Amino acid sequence: MEYTEIMVRYGELSTKGKNRRSFIDRLAFNTREVLHDFEQVIVKAQRDRMHIQLHGADSQQVMDRLQQVFGIQNFSPSIRVERDLESVKQTALAMIKEQFQPGMTFKINTRRSDHDFKLDTNQMNDLLGGYILDNLPGIQVKMKDPDLILRVEIRKNGIFLSGKTIQGAGGLPVGTAGKGLLMISGGIDSPVAGYLALKRGVDLEMVHFFSPPYTSEQALHKAQELTAKLALFGGSIKFIQVPFTEIQETVKHDVPEGYLMTVQRRFMLRLAAAIAQKRDALAIFNGESLGQVASQTLESMVAINDVTSLPILRPVVSLDKNEIIEIAEKIGTFDLSVMPFEDCCTIFAPPAPKTKPRLDRAREYESRLDVSGLMERALAGIKITEIKADEKFLTEEQPAFSEFL
């Protein structure tokens, strides 16, 4: 079917009272961002529905993207026809025929936003239902729970028909729950944590620590590409890369091995908090899962959290690794995450980190370092870029080969 428009129904929005308009505007903004490369598509957000006019864009590709946008409950691809009964009948029949299997039941569900139209909803239902009954042998009408529902919407600018409803991602539009920072490493957990934060409407920015030459360009590209995957759920995302080499070298050199990890993490969190403050973020998200590695014990969290009073939110804290992997596979980050590049969390991992570090010890070892100088220099080297939905970073040099082969 050559669809002309996709009608989107909102999710939890109906409960949001006075904030409704801002939720809808945000969802429309996010939708446009996610569809940024479909130039002819027009997104119109109205009070109760959003209409996405395709103008020739591939409806399947657009729907694949829409299915991932948080804040969309479900949507229906539809066809616009002229306000002329003959063309409505033909199109209605074609749409039903496309899905019809012997023994199926159907009903017509008409809505009128244009009350001046010559037929009212019941007359329209009768007319189309009768036409389909006459022209499709074997089909039956059923009012309660039919197999097929053909929705007909009469508007001033035409009549819109749609025959199916596709589930959306649910959740809240990204950006309606305030801004947060996600510490993204490149592993499996942090992108999943980011996905769950986005789902509840948090406007995320990524903080990525990189330590050249200990970590490679590919590790950085991997984190950027993971960000591009997450951008599919709500629109483009700011990527903040923080140079971490000097801190890692200093910590490695001056801190006893058992506390290396703890102090390193304290620095990461301190940097994230400083960035959050500058950028008006209200919370820090990360991919810590309780008990998964040595640094992810409650004792360790106490020793690390010490450096800031911002909320540190850990969406995957109580998930098992298998559950995290399941989500990572579903959201398309798993294959990227398992690519074998060293990241800043693994590069100086001591063989036996303290699983129960003591806060006073951590503070004491750290007090021997020039914390403010290290922080200042790292913050001065920050680079911020904007990453769009599904942008590629790891494979950019590949297409050049086609001329050779």
Next chain:
Amino acid sequence: MIYFDNSATTKIAPAVLTTYEQVSKKVWGNPSSLHDLGEQAYGLLEQSRQQIADLLGVQADEIYFTSGGTEGDNWVIKGTAIEKHIYGKHIIASSVEHPAVLNSLAQLEKLGFEVTYLPVDQTGHVSPVDLAKAIRSDTILVSIMAVNNEVGAIQPQLEIAEILKKYPKIHYHIDAVQGIGKGIQSMIMNDRVDFVTFSGHKFHAPRGIGIMYKRRVRKIAPLMSGGGQEKNLRSGTENLPAIAAMARALRLLKENETEKVQQQAAIKKYLHDQLIKYPKVTMFSQVDQTFAPHILCFTIDGVRGETIVHAFEAQQIYISTTSACSSKKHVISGTLHAMKIPEKIATSAIRVSLDENNTMAEAHQFMQVFDQLYHRFAKINS
């Protein structure tokens, strides 16, 4: 100039040469290096491997790069012998294999391996019945070429595969150096075959590069030990410009393969039908499904093959005495000998081998020259 010696080597295609040159200039990193130049080279290496695998209808991890047909044959035979000698020391091959196979087997025989050389019939074909009879409980390898390089006989690989299905442990190797791009891929890449070897310069790629297909589940020992390239099975820095060039050559070869094969077959049929009109011509290659579309082997009785080659050369027409590999050794053709062709006739054998660039006009011109030469030699001999 007319080049009718494509079974010896083909001319590198201009586009393929461009790839070789451009890759040498632009993607010169070592695929094993960690930096981005290495990463880039690795990317091209793996894309080339994928393209070749796709064109052959196999998986990328089943493709290994070698230095050519000779290395591929040596590797499969000796690699199997090393890997499987504890299970048995018996190998079966045809008596008309390429020297790369026969001489590898001769070396193994000195080490205590036993080889059964299957005879061929008067047309140069092995018999599946003979093969079935030769199989023993200690047989570890069967190696049969796809297309005989001297007379063009296509060996019955599908029937051999059928027999070998009953012996799933035996390694089955096809030397397909002469068989690629000749419309018989489905026979070569059949579902029982374990190893197939190819050589780049037989299909307009550079020399010094080749392909070995190895079915995933099969094991052979490496002959090249070293840095662990090619999954530890064929060490040595990958010859990336040649590999990429070969990937392109194979793609070009496969474009409109059917039409190209038909064209070669039509030229071959024309030459065949013209040549057999001459009473002193003995034809060894036939025009049917059991012969490749590009090889024609024949003699003019009483005239040494070498003489005919030089006589054509004077007219800038390039052909060959049977195989290029043996032509300078003044030995008679192994294939014709195995076909029980009397030595006196066999020493006269010459080979015309075509590719997709040859035209019917060239064939007409060839026949004009042939006619003059025939009458000249007939006069001298009589």
